[in-house]
Amino acid sequence: MLNREIRSDRKNKNIIGMIQSCLILILVLLIIMIMVQITRLQGTARVINYAGLVRGDTQRMVKLEITGSRSDELIKYLDDILSGLRYQDGHYDLVKLHDKEYQDKLQVQSDYWEKLKKEIEAVRSGGYENTDIVNMSEIYFHMADETVFAAENYSEKIAVKIRTIELLSALNMLCLVILVIMQTLAAMKMAMKNKLLEQRAYTDAHTGLPNKSACEALLRDQDMIIEPTACIMFDLNNLKTVNDTMGHSAGDRLIMNFSRLLRSVIPDKDFVGRYGGDEFMAVIYHTDKTEIGELLQSLSREKDRLNSNEDQIPIDYACGWAHSTDEGTCTLQMLLDKADSYMYENKKLCKKRNLCSR
Template identity: 75%
Template sequence: MEKEEQSYKKSKNIVGIIQSCLILILIVLIIFIMVDISRLQGTARVINYAGLVRGATQREVKLEITENQNDELIKYLDDILNDLKYQNGQYNLVDLQDKEYHDKLQILSDYWEELKKEIKAVREVGYQNTDIVNMSEIYFKMADETVSAAENYSERIAVKIRTLELLSVLDMLCLVILIVIQTLAAMKMSVLNKLLEQRAYTDAHTGLPNKDACEVLLNNKETVAKHTACMMFDLNNLKIINDTKGHSKGDQLILNFARLLRNVIPQKDFVGRYGGDEFMVVIYNTSKTEIEDILKQLSREKDRLNSSGNNMPIDYACGWAISDADSECTIQMLLDKADYYMYENKQAYKKSKKS
């Protein structure tokens, strides 16, 4: 048992260390997930505005071709591109930490400046004398590539988040398994401790509570409930059996008497082996009449066993005491009274043997 307890403590410490590490890893994973989710949300806004640049530029070119100048739309596009590059505008766009995206965005921004010059030329000489249509198509492809780069970056973040989530699930699964293992080990140790405790308070020979268990009751200093009785029994002929037939027969006599007591005394009540040949009984919520009936039944069962060819006849001295409504007492006080009456009963038995 001691080795099992040491092994349990050692494994508990190891599991505790692993559990702490897993919890720390889970916290780190959750932090990374939250950061990446925040970045993913900002990326969606960047993709959205990069797409707006693509569509709005095509609209601006069409307006210029039809001689509908729109300087506000040009400024709108300038602001968005500036915010996409430097994150210092009114649209609260985030910086995508991706080289491909930044390269595409820089090319798009530079070409926008060329396109604006071409728009100015359209206003001066008409679109037929410019390359505005062709440049518009080129710009559209550049914008499309920029959006694609941002989407690829977003997908990589999404994959990273899914990976982190999977790792988090595996981490939590490991934690659950460790908790289950720890719980099962604790339950096993609890069962072993209960068995050990049961052994510590159980008389190995009779299976009844031993003297330590009796002492637990006797050390309780609280006043017992009214109508609680304590009985003491002492085998009269154990020494004779031991001297004439051997201690193994004496042990058998003790076992027979223990079984007799346990069969007659109600199961709800306490029956314990107080000493070598002494037995202690505590009966709750009883009366003098019930005690007397129990003693009569015990005597009848004893006589029945002794008359059935038993070569080790059972004989005992008994004393008992019961709490009443007029006095307060503890189990120890009841036992002392019962022990005194048992002693008187035993002395009377010895005198009758001599005479």
Template identity: 80%
Template sequence: MKVIEGIGVNGEMELNKEKKNIIGITQSGLILVLVVLIVFMMVQINRLQGTARVINYAGLVRGATQREVKLEITGNQNEELVQYLDDILSGLKYQDGHYDLVKLHDKEYQDKLQVQSDYWEKLKVEIEAVRSRGYENTDIVNMSETYFKMADETVSAAENYSEKIARKIRTIEILSALDMLCLVILVIMQTLMAMKMAVQNKLLEQRAYTDSHTGLPNKSACEKILNNKEIIDEPTACIMFDLNNLKTVNDTMGHSSGDQLIMNFARLLRSVIPEEDFVGRYGGDEFMAVIYHTSKAEVEDILKYLRREKDRLNGNENPMSIDYACGWALSEDYKECTMQILLDKADSYMYDNKQLCKQHTL
């Protein structure tokens, strides 16, 4: 069951990694799309810039031409106004002149502007006729009305172009907002997945250092403490325990009873030894405890309390009585003592105690 559970966790982690990769690829794609949208928006904004000025000057042409015609009809020739209109139309068509006009890249507008420009040339010819023959002998009034309509259509085309660009920009803004929303959602998903993976990794790490039978730290956790090569500064004690009667229980009552005996002893140790101190299963029927910031008297008190609790449990008609050998060592008794040295001393004393227990049994 434990193996299947481990496989399930690993499988889920692999699935999470695959999801993470998919999210990463999707995120990269959305970022690329966002960059393209921003570039496209900048292009559209650049096209939109100056459009209002074009619309304004196209409207000026419409009104100024009517004024020029009225002046010519009343005999007030104004060559400067004609030149002004020429300059504006040239600026609208070719993006030149002194009015900082831009060329709108719109076919409808350009077609309308071309028709208007061509008709303006005809209208100028008619203006010359007015000057030489009088307006009564020309078609200047009708041509002026026709030109006004043409100019009005050019302005409308410029306004339509401006509105199309504005719609494109609004559409890009909406798409960009949706893209960024998706990116935010992906970031949130990545964060949640990272948190979930962190929890799973922590659980796996706990399992890697936890004895599945007793729930105590396992041999790997014990060795992690022992691998610390630093000299112990604070007074610390290491206690080694060995169950004396595990083999007997296994042989006479079965391994399930032996497992229960190990479990009972683990619970006894954890209930007696202070919570802030370390208790681990060193392997098989061996357990170790590390008591921090302690003294000889405190360790002896803990061991006395442990014996009393052991006797109490054994006195309740327990068919699997707990019997153990132990040995302990205190860091203050040794110079430049490390955890491994302390364990070796405690293990040696435990072995001596175990031999003594066997002699008493014989």
């Protein structure tokens, strides 16, 4: 069940990772789009400014022509601006707005500008009284206003696009934050499940003690023992008899009772594990031989107390122990091997004398 959950979590993690990658790609594209739109907006502001200048300078030019003051330079200046607005050329760094309404208005204004220039020639040759320059200039001013208004509309459209992209970017980043939180929670959940799996891998399901794998992992340490340490091996003498006469459920209860006995007497700081079916081991740290003797006596007294209960399945065990000070330079495995040897000697004595002592 736990393995299936972990596989499911990994699959979900992969899906979240793919979604996150897509969101990051979308965010990059949105940022690029914002940069493009901002660039367009900056160019649009310059176009609006110069489109407004055309209107004002045309008014000034018409007044000069009516009063008889020619201004060819001003006409050339207006020609350059209109050309820059239409074709993105000239000396004013103007951009061409890709908006149909604006381009249509600008085309109409540019065409009428050519008519207005012809009318100016007529004013120069015959005086403004015999021309329609005033009326045409008013029409042209209105056209210029419409062109500016179209450019402003285009600018507002870009601003709306930017606000929309910003909103989408904010939502995208919110989704990314949520995914990061989900990934963090999923990673924490995965770590907890992996830890639980690891605990299960090294925990005896029946007794709750460290299992054989945990015992072997402890014994793989090849460092020489420095602090005074003792190893004790235990073997239940009557497990097979209980299994044969009372059933395996009774044998399981016996194993459970013995594991509780060991754990209740041996200090929590020390290691107690189930080494095999009916074998248990203990590692007692920072101890001397006197303390080990007292510990084994306490274990024997507690065993006798439990066996005095009528409904208790009798606990009978053989044990052997070895202390690092007796063995000289040794590893934990070497110390346990010596304890195991003593335990088998004790087991033989138990069979002969029906008692359990070293």
